[in-house]
Amino acid sequence: MTTRLDQIRQVLDEVLTWRFAADSVVSHWFRAHPKLGIRDRAEVAEVVYDVLRHLRRYRQLGESGVGNAVRRLAIQGAIVTMDPEKVRAVLDSGEIAWLDRIAQIEELSMPLQVRGSLPDWLYERIKELPDLENLVAALNQGAPLDIRVNPLKAERDEMLADLTRGNAVRHAPVATPYSPWGIRLTGRPAMNKWHQFEHGLIEVQDEGSQLLALLVGPKRGEMVIDFCAGAGGKTLLLGALMRSTGRLYAFDVSATRLAKAKPRFARSGLSNVVPVAIDHENDQRVRRLTGKAQRVLVDAPCSGVGTLRRNPDLKWRQSAQSLAELVDLQARILNSASRCVAPGGRLVYATCSILAEENQEQVERFLAAHPDFELVDAAPLLAARTPLQIEGPYLSLRPDVHGTDGFFAAVMERKKDLVGVEPSKKKAETENSLDC
Numbered sequence: 001m002t003t004r005l006d007q008i009r010q011v012l013d014e015v016l017t018w019r020f021a022a023d024s025v026v027s028h029w030f031r032a033h034p035k036l037g038i039r040d041r042a043e044v045a046e047v048v049y050d051v052l053r054h055l056r057r058y059r060q061l062g063e064s065g066v067g068n069a070v071r072r073l074a075i076q077g078a079i080v081t082m083d084p085e086k087v088r089a090v091l092d093s094g095e096i097a098w099l100d101r102i103a104q105i106e107e108l109s110m111p112l113q114v115r116g117s118l119p120d121w122l123y124e125r126i127k128e129l130p131d132l133e134n135l136v137a138a139l140n141q142g143a144p145l146d147i148r149v150n151p152l153k154a155e156r157d158e159m160l161a162d163l164t165r166g167n168a169v170r171h172a173p174v175a176t177p178y179s180p181w182g183i184r185l186t187g188r189p190a191m192n193k194w195h196q197f198e199h200g201l202i203e204v205q206d207e208g209s210q211l212l213a214l215l216v217g218p219k220r221g222e223m224v225i226d227f228c229a230g231a232g233g234k235t236l237l238l239g240a241l242m243r244s245t246g247r248l249y250a251f252d253v254s255a256t257r258l259a260k261a262k263p264r265f266a267r268s269g270l271s272n273v274v275p276v277a278i279d280h281e282n283d284q285r286v287r288r289l290t291g292k293a294q295r296v297l298v299d300a301p302c303s304g305v306g307t308l309r310r311n312p313d314l315k316w317r318q319s320a321q322s323l324a325e326l327v328d329l330q331a332r333i334l335n336s337a338s339r340c341v342a343p344g345g346r347l348v349y350a351t352c353s354i355l356a357e358e359n360q361e362q363v364e365r366f367l368a369a370h371p372d373f374e375l376v377d378a379a380p381l382l383a384a385r386t387p388l389q390i391e392g393p394y395l396s397l398r399p400d401v402h403g404t405d406g407f408f409a410a411v412m413e414r415k416k417d418l419v420g421v422e423p424s425k426k427k428a429e430t431e432n433s434l435d436c
């Protein structure tokens with residue numbers, strides 16, 4: 001246990017510089033310590049992630065302790081995720097006295113931003129949301145793993161039976177409640193070694209992001225653009241729903257991410273995807289598609305605060321300023337992507353955020369500036385294919401309510417003609433289209 005606490009402290013020392021994402025620091029540290037077994041790694045990772053989830057509270061409670069501050073964080077994380085008696089057995093008397101002191105503190109005596117470990121910039125932006133306590137509690141828990149069957153190659157019921165009989169039995173596979181393709185697993189299965197994964201029958205994808213494909217609703221033979229395709233998580237399902245026909249452009253400014261998508265496209269049997277590394281959202285290769293696509297998905301770069309269950313370091317690695325920069329970038333991307341939508345075509349804007357300024361406010365600003373687009377109610381689009389009941393017009397998912405990551409999507413349609421648009425705006429819109 002003494003060694004374990006030292007190991008956790010070493011990893012935390014690196015993670016808490018915030019120079020790199022926590023998952024890369026942890027995997028890098030594991031690669032540098034190849035002798036550690038699977039259980040050792042799991043214990044180290046679990047404590048590190050617990051500390052990241054509860055950092056503000058642990059720091060405040062750590063103030064009354066003695067010795068190295070990061071060790072005090074490691075101790076608090078270890079006490080709740082490991083056998084507390086084994087942890088106490090290796091502590092000195094000063095540390096034991098401190099732990100006993102902080103155990104007397106009533107959690108509810110701390111303000112929510114401290115007991116829920118929210119940085120001020122984030123708390124200020126979510127404090128008016130309904131059922132905030134539940135939301136914060138859910139964001140501070142680990143998440144199950146959602147996988148998705150590839151509709152080109154597998155049926156969910158058969159896959160469930162296969163996984164339940166075989167390699168996933170320990171991970172208690174069940175059908176996800178809303179997505180017709182989802183399977184939920186407990187624990188941290190090494191899924192990328194399973195034959196079903198190697199043969200492209202299953203992929204990792206959170207249920208919320210699976211539902212997005214229903215909102216995009218691509219059809220056989222269409223031209224579709226996934227404007228921020230990244231490593232292809234959403235592209236894969238869009239391509240499969242198109243039955244690998246038509247043309248599906250996968251744009252991204254990161255050639256590295258697109259390179260990671262290519263083996264996934266190959267594994268899943270898709271031949272309709274055209275990955276394009278663009279220089280920026282106004283790239284010439286984007287402009288060439290002006291008014292051509294029936295569907296355009298913008299899965300925008302965002303704060304990712306909807307995914308805090310998986311990436312708790314995101315809340316500490318961002319600030320009001322980085323958020324403002326993201327909001328600007330999202331508006332620019334949405335603007336450029338919208339130009340590619342054909343008259344009558346569909347534009348879907350999505351984020352894995354729960355913040356209004358990245359979500360509904362972004363969409364409202366866009367619609368106000370683009371009278372040739374109108375909002376489409378997401379509720380009936382989902383009701384046709386899933387048991388999910390939403391109020392609409394937006395899809396807005398929360399981990400405490402839906403068991404998914406926090407997620408947002410808005411569906412918009414480009415009007416078939418510009419009738420009803422004021423003449424001055426009509427002219428400006430036409431010019432915009434021509435210049436892109």
Ligand SMILES: C[S@@+](CC[C@H](N)C(=O)[O-])C[C@H]1O[C@@H](n2cnc3c(N)ncnc32)[C@H](O)[C@@H]1O
Nearest residue numbers: 228229230232233234252253254281299300301
């Ligand atoms: C939320 S991630 C996309 C995740 C991806 N759709 C998936 O499901 O795996 C946002 C992506 O936007 C990309 N991005 C950032 N700036 C961009 C821009 N100006 N134009 C296009 N893509 C951009 C990032 O490289 C990142 O891959």
